[in-house]
Amino acid sequence: MVARPAGDWTYAFDRRVFLHPPVDPWPFLAQIAAAALVVHGEHSPIMDAESARRVAGAIPSGQPLTLAGAHHHLIVEDPESFARAVLQWAGAEVFRVQS
Numbered sequence: 001m002v003a004r005p006a007g008d009w010t011y012a013f014d015r016r017v018f019l020h021p022p023v024d025p026w027p028f029l030a031q032i033a034a035a036a037l038v039v040h041g042e043h044s045p046i047m048d049a050e051s052a053r054r055v056a057g058a059i060p061s062g063q064p065l066t067l068a069g070a071h072h073h074l075i076v077e078d079p080e081s082f083a084r085a086v087l088q089w090a091g092a093e094v095f096r097v098q099s
Contacts, residue, residue, distance in 0.1 A: 001076070011076065029058035036062045037089045039082065041070030065089065 002012040036059045040052040047055075049066055056062035067074050067081055074082045 025055075026058065029055065029062075030060065032059045032062070034061070037065055037086060038062055039065045039067055039074060039085065041072055041074055041077070042066050042068050043070065044072040046072045063089070 001009045004010055036056070038052050038056040038059070040047040040049065042049075049064070052064040052066065056064035065085055067078065067085060070078050070081065
């Protein structure tokens with residue numbers, strides 16, 4: 001996301017990210033020591049439920065989570081549900097969205 005001069009926000013994506021060769025994550029996933037929540041959108045064309053389970057299973061303390069109704073860009077499409085899921089997973093006791 002990028003702030004606009006008018007004070008609102010718009011989507012931003014740097015296409016230069018595709019100039020780099022893709023990283024193979026499988027060799028280092030098993031080395032992640034922290035607990036990890038692997039969140040994917042139910043309708044994501046990029047990461048399906050099985051892929052999320054495989055990634056989470058490769059991390060010693062990994063856990064998969066499906067965000068119902070969402071596609072791939074979870075924090076853009078449904079930031080409240082994403083934040084709620086992460087905070088609940090992290091053990092937060094209170095989550096209140098300020099209007």
